[in-house]
Amino acid sequence: MIDLHSGVPRHRQLADELRTRIRAGDYPPGALLPSETRLSQEHGVGRGTVRRAVGLLRAEGLVDVASGRGTRVRMPTERQRVSVPRGSEVLARMPTAEERAELDVPDGVPVMVVSLGGRVRGVYAADRTLLTLS
Amino acid sequence: MIDLHSGVPRHRQLADELRTRIRAGDYPPGALLPSETRLSQEHGVGRGTVRRAVGLLRAEGLVDVASGRGTRVRMPTERQRVSVPRGSEVLARMPTAEERAELDVPDGVPVMVVSLGGRVRGVYAADRTLLTLS
DNA sequence: TATAATTTGTGCGTATGTATA
């Protein structure tokens, strides 16, 4: 329930509640969340506030939002194992706009960059990749 | 310059322009961007549109926004080298709210999770960490 | 110390467009 006088912003309260329900299994992977209009009515907040809340979950990589279709809990993706040689260096960051298009990286998903000897050897969408250091 | 009829959303056009100027050095690391009100006036868009544009750069980990102070281009952080043993598995994702508080992870910064034998050995803020395979 | 100005944060309502069912 949203408390208007708790000091915690309403969009954050709503995001917290949705996140909790997702984790609890009320909205399992693949499930459709209520529409923005419904959430707006049921929680007594404006639709803009709902969109901010959903935007947070999106930035966390927790849900997928599609125009006209609705918001779904993201399915756990199959991670491809990528073997990385000794001496490699690994960092992670959010992708550039170019990388997002190039690698088809969804919202809220970082990339992992593998380098060796100062040269970049690979850039991987982090939701589809598990690096194994062999 | 923002084109109202290009089909590209205005907040995205503005984000692209700001990103380009940051990369070009017009706004070097540590520099303060114009205030939201100024950007709004200079580009002829509403403040909400400016906030969405800046929000994108924020989610990319490119800028730091502080209430009352303004928006600054993020300084490149010193990366601490963390040696990781053979056989480890590495993945990256956006942090949970708890991890963000715990590890003090800024906006737009992922975490790297190192596991060995199915057990999590470490969670690192990706902007301060460079994994090296030993 | 107190006040004002500046800047970001939150939230609402409204309108219109686009995508999907």
Added chain:
DNA sequence: TTATACATACGCACAAATTAT
């Protein structure tokens, strides 16, 4: 075609944090 659902964008008002006076 119609209804539903998300996307973009504007304006307004007020709150909170910070800085300047």
